[in-house]
Amino acid sequence: MKAWRRNVIVLFAFFLFFTLTLTGCGGDNGSMNEAGGPSKGDSQSAMGQKSYKLKMVYPGSPQPDQAKVEEALNKILQPKINATIELMPIDWGQWDNKSNLMIASREKFDILFTAQWNGHAVNVSKGAFLPLNDDGLDKYGNLLKKYGQGVLDTLSPMFLEGAKINGKNYAVPTNKELAAQGGVIYRSDIAKELGLDMTRVKTIQDLEPILYAVKEKRPDMIPLFLRQGDTFNAHYFAQTDALGDATIPCVILKDQDSTKVVKTSELDRYKETLKMTRDYMKKGFINKDAATTSLGTGDALKAGNVFMIVSPLKPGKDAEMANGINLQGKLKQIEMTAKTVSTGETAGSMLGISTTSDDPVRAMMFINLLHTDKELNNLLNFGIEGVHYRKVSDNIIKATDATKNYSPGASWMFGNQFLNYIWDTEDPQKWDKFKEFNKDAKKSPGLGFTFNAEPVKTEVAALVNVGKEYDPALDTGSVDPEKTLPKYTEKLKAAGLDKIQAEKQKQLDAFLASKTQDRR
Template identity: 65%
Template sequence: MFKGKGKLGKSISLVLASSVVLTALPVANAAGSSSTLAPYKLTMYYPGSPAKDEAKIEAQMNSYLKTKINASIDLIPIDWGQWDSKMNLLKASREPMDIIFTAQWNGHANDVAKKVFLALDDPNGPAGNLLAQYGKNITSSLDPAFLAGSKVNGHNYGVPTNKELAAQGGVIYRADIADKLGLTSKLNAVKTVKDLEAILATVKAKTNMTPLFLRDGDNFNSHYFAQQDFLGDTTIEGLIRKDGTSTKVITRFDDKQYMDQLKLTREFFKKGYINKDAATTQLSGQDALKKGNVFMIVASLKPGKDAETAIAANLAGKLKQINMTERTVSTGETAGSMLGISTTSKNPARAMMFINLLHSDKYLNNLLNFGIEGEHYTKISAEIIKPGPKAANYNPGATWMFGNQFLNYVWNTEASNKWAAFKNFNRGAKLSPALGFTFNAQPVKTQVAALVTVRNKYIAGLETGAIDPSKAAEFQKKEKANGLDKVIAEKQKQLNAFLAAKK
């Protein structure tokens, strides 16, 4: 079973030892009849590629939402490669926005310090306790571990997706190409990144494909692969290892395993195994596979991630995954996918009503995730679906972002026991020594902002192999000149206080 102590660890242990298959709950009635609410148009920003039939999905959602909460929705997907830059501009300019995707690996704690998101459970806050008033289906269906683990300075600034809790790094590859090249047995024997070298060399020599596609955030040095717990926000330097026992806060460059991985990735890059634009590409790994000229990507894995990715990439039955790291749980997993409400929202209550529906309304949840029945998908049974005649026109492949994933239908190319497999995946995972702790960046927000700027200049190149690891020393020197020691000390101080309170 799970290792670790404290109320949060016990909560996670209990929920992951039980069944994770949930049923749809009735819509909360806290807002009263939709007829008593004034019409309101919501905006929802999230990373992803715009779809051809997006307007049709919106129209269907709007018709349904009118009867539920007298609202309409403007879906605003932004390509992964442009997500950070565009959203940072929108946040800085105080653009009116309602719902925004957020995650600990995407600068959540830093955004909270910048007052981008509303506290959702603060009765004394500007919007009141939105979760208590309009999120009753969220709090009744979402295990308390998610909300407890994703708090920043005592409050929730995002509603976590109800999904798997454990994390595991690995790769997803083209199994059909591997079979043709006679690589299947070698791939089945892979245990370490070094084991991939001969396989990637064969792909380079015998095909015109990119052997290994890497990008900023998805590489062998990403937090989920390197087993690093950045204590609530991967954009802020200072970590402990999830798979260890030490609670001493260090920098990534003090982690020998991380530095060794940098060197190996650099070797792969110089040998031509990795895409040359790895440090700057705007493609997601999923979209790279979809183009058809990529053999392998690095990904955060879960049961059936290969089948799920294959559907989204139009490669059904052609992908397989290799699990390459220990399964771990940190605060980052509880806050790894959330929907927050912007402090610029003109109607936070209606935004929370919508998020509440995504956690409880099976029809709306599946409409957003899979499109219109008979067009984008067709049913084989009550819970199993297959692609419809217009599947290519709407297939966001983002079920892990929206509400309650256990309300989702299962594709016919996925395991029919998918949700039971999630339970088994979580069981026995290693708990980070800092589980439940989220760093509050407010006391050092000036230094954090400066460090994030420095990080953005170097990290993508280093972690994808495009820059020699010798540059790490230069990177750390610039970090120290911009307040690194103060941030590390503040993280250590807050973590020590958290751990002391648990005893």
């Protein structure tokens, strides 16, 4: 009960002090010492041990100058925590398969990107991550408290509270925007060339004449690129709140007020979207390999033959993406859903420490530096100053001829995004707009609640496999939903969907009841 009450207090206080929190995070003064490193005692403790190579695994394309950036990172890390870093990006299209294999085979690595929409709770139930705020964790103790004080000082408590599973944090959230919104990002230069009026686009249906025009006038281009996870039924577009992990079926709708847990496959909006997507596929608007492609959306745009992608949006997402794929000034975004906040957003981008790590302390120290050390943070995200970018002012940077050699476009994954430089092609008020973006977002009725999958972990494992079999083809319009959806529904039910739905409802009702009691 105490844990529930703490959640409620944090939720109540969060929207009052979140702006102040972000303001405090916007500078470079959140570190534990002037250099932004761990405390003197922790640093000395690390220096007294053998140097350690950290392995960090995350989704993204390997960069041509990755080795050069690693060398520069190591020059910072060696004197601070007596460690070096090996960056291990995995292409988005291979991410799920390869990262899951690494977890299943107990491969040794230290830090792994994780998120509620990417199986975080499921992987926690598999023992993939260490609990970071557990006082009784073997010889390490409370890693966050002992070696992550900079995280605790700069990150809003809402992120950590919202990312907990059964009272424990198994990963550290990125300090970034909190609200979520779905929409599309498109090639504005192509739209101008073809005379397309994009201001009329408000819904999925409104896209049809636009996509038709692109198909007819630019047959060399794919009008709409879809891939598993980035479709009109993605959680950020469909506005579904999976209550902690988007890979576990049964949701509530975060843009509405009902707290009834429902089956995703029975939602009207889900069925209607499947039909529209199938229609677009049959009309040749969507890439034929949508269900199986290993290409990420950014790389698809970068290839030059894609007009539009589906994407989660935030202020300046178009400009941020354009800089990452060398399409500066050629991308625009269209917001097509309401702005919402759910527990899923607090856990939408995190770094966890693997239970196979040989040095969780050094891994926690590194994550802490990403939240506090401006030089390290920007080096990882943008590369080497004077090579991959040049400074226009303290916080504004411009591209160079070598920007293309190190441009991971992954700043939303690593540490404290409010330490990031801003490209000269972006809005200089970007971080202020992030704060405004959060202010009037609709709060999910399940905000603050995280489902504990332990009581139904067998059913969850079975249902995740069923989802992998059917979701990619259905969500991308690659199969006829009228024929395939009944089979999918039948398999979900046989795997234990009703049991998961009942357990989610039971836990959510208990959470909501505790909130009501605390208000009395």
